[in-house]
Amino acid sequence: MKNLAIDCGSAAELLPWYLNGTLGQEESAALEAHMESCPGCRQEHRDTSFAAAAFNTHATADQLVRYAFHQVSMGPERTLLEDHLRICSRCAEELKLVEASRDRQHEDMDVSFETPAAEIPAALPFRRSPFRRSPFRRSPFRRSQSRSAQGWQLGAIAASLLAILAAGYWLWNLGSTAGTVGDTGPATAGLEGPGISLPAGSESGLRVIAASSGTFDEGASVLRLEARTSEVELTFAFDGPPPEGPAEIDVLDSVGRRLWRGSALTPLGDSRFQARLPIEAFPVGELTLRVRRRDGGRLVTFAETSILVEAAP
Amino acid sequence: MTEIPPTSSRDSDLVQLFLVGDGEAIREVDTWISQAAWSFRQRLSEDWEDILQEIRLELTRLLRRGSFRGDSSLKTYLWRVVNHTCIDRLRRRSRWRWQGLDDLDHRGVLAEGARQGVRNEFRDLMLRVVSQTSKDCHKLWQLVLEGYSYREMSQQLGVSEATLRVRVLRCRKKAVAVRDNLLEESAGV
Structure with a gap:
């Protein structure tokens, strides 16, 4: 559009793409200049905003799931939902996926995870x-033991x-x-050990005990492991130079399944790093913390340690 | 009185074992998660491991907080959680999302500091408006909302840019007209 002067008709037509951010710089500037002096087009802008919001309103995930599982009874909600499903191909497609999933609930499928079991040192x-x-190990169809x-x-x-x-x-x-387990007796005593400092009693209801001395197999030390209400803060230091390139920290459960992966390692200087992990990644039981780095396009384990999480009394 | 499903004790045992990290319980739940999410795999293949992780975390969070009350079997409950999470994930990948409803209160439809009930009513209004437009209008606007430029849309749909812009404008006008009618009806005018 070479002519930068925009009339009301053109302005009304261009507004949807102005709102979705794809209008060119010159067109956007011309449109903004026009709207500054045109109250009618400012109302058009508001109406276009409304239309965008309306067309971007969909059935909620909860509604689709309840509908697929036959939990939306006859009434205004169901009518509105079915009217929407007739119009909205996206929601209709999502509903099909939920229905396909629902139908698998009573099938026997051989589905295996791709995550291999980790070796436990x-x-x-x-x-x-x-x-x-x-x-739950045995199938209900197997002959039961005496x-x-x-x-x-x-x-x-x-x-x-x-x-x-x-x-x-x-x-x-x-x-x-x-690591040294505090043998002070009371269960709420803090755990102290070489290089490990844990708070006495955990706000999160968990107590994290390092199962090793805190030394990662390949040259890193856990300096601090603190469990809070919603997160665990892990501070560790590499014995040598830190890994070059992006590093990731995994939390694995006792059978080697990855519970959480994070790449947000905050450098603290002097080869020390900190990671904040959601408390949900720390179920009670044996866990493995693993730091990996990229080496020639593949992930290489840089450091690994095991911890034991118990429910705080 | 709510009828307690016959598997409730087995389900609660499984929940407890899962939460304490029992290997067999984790395997069983993991298998269910995979089965439940399988229909989404093609659409979410790039993020598959992340999604399974997200589902596990969400399920753990819900079970810890006692959200499973035995109204259904644990398996059905898990199936619903998985489907919720997968749909949410699909939607997060959308190229463009509307951020909030407050910006739309240019006609005073929402009260200040809108309460959830009022927001739900406004949401229902939006759904009613859309249901009275055409499927073609909905399709056109989904492309706009996904962040396509009018040039891209024109090429994709095989229509001239001028024709496309007029069609999108007509759909917008239709939506606004339906809204005004519905508001007038509800006001008793």
């Missing part, structure tokens, strides 16, 4: 117990767990591979 006292089982066999099995599980906990406590007290 043998030196750590909190190794995943090979004897751990849960009532009561006496179940009793022996439970006894063996309990004995194994006690042995592992005892070994872990012994190793931890040695201080050779474990």
Whole structure:
């Protein structure tokens, strides 16, 4: 548009693209100049804003899910929703996806995650117990065990767990591979150890215990691990130069599934970094913290450590 | 009295085991998550791992806060959470989103410091307005809202820029006219 003077007719036509930010610089400037002196076109601007908002109003995710699961009863809400679904191809398509998902609820699908199970270092006292089982391991269609066999099995599980906990406590007290657990008695005592400082009692209802001395396998040290109401703050330092390029920190659960990945590592200077992780990434149990960096296009583990999260009493 | 589903004790056991990090419980829930989200996989393939992570976090948050009350089975509850999260994720990828309703209060439709109830009414008004326009109008405006320039839209739709701009304007005028009618009806005029 070479002529930079815009009349009301052109202004009304161009307003949608002015609002979505795709109008060229010259056209935008001409339109703004016109609206400054034209109250009618300023009203057109407001009407166009309304139309944009109206056309951008969709069924909520909650409505689509409830509708797909037959939870929207007959009435004004259902009528409005169905009228909208007749007009809006996007919502109609999303509804189809939800209905397809709903229909899978009662199918047996062989779906596996792509995340491989992480190796758990043998030196750590909190190794995943090979004897751990849960009532949900067995398919309901398998033949059930006899009561006496179940009793022996439970006894063996309990004995194994006690042995592992005892070994872990012994190793931890040695201080050779474990951070110092405060043996002050009260459960709310703070945990102190070489390089580890944890607050006495956690506002979040969790207590985080470093299972190792805090040394990452490949040369980093956990300086501080603080659990707050909604986040865990992790401060660590690399023994040598920090990794070059972007680094990521993963939180993995006891079976190696990634619970959280973050790339927002705040440098504190002197090879120290800080990461804030959501508290939801710290369920109770054994977790692995892993720092990885990019090396020639692939992610390489730079540092790794295991921690144990317990519910604070 | 609410009828308690027969699987409620199994479900609550599974919730507790999941929250304490039991491997088998996590695996079972993870399998359900994958099954429930599978229909979205093609649309969300680039962010698949992130989405599964987001779902796990959301589910953990909801279960911790006691949101699952046993009104349905845990599996159905999880299915709904997964679908919610996937739809929200699809929508976040939209190129352009309207930020708020307050800017639209040029006719005083919203009270100052609009309460949620009033905002819901305004939202219903918007849905009613749109439902009385045509499907073609809705399609045109979705392209505008997705951030296409009029040149891009003209090429995509195979119409001249002038024709396109007039059509979009007519749709806008229709929406405003429907709004005014509905407001007058509700005011009893």
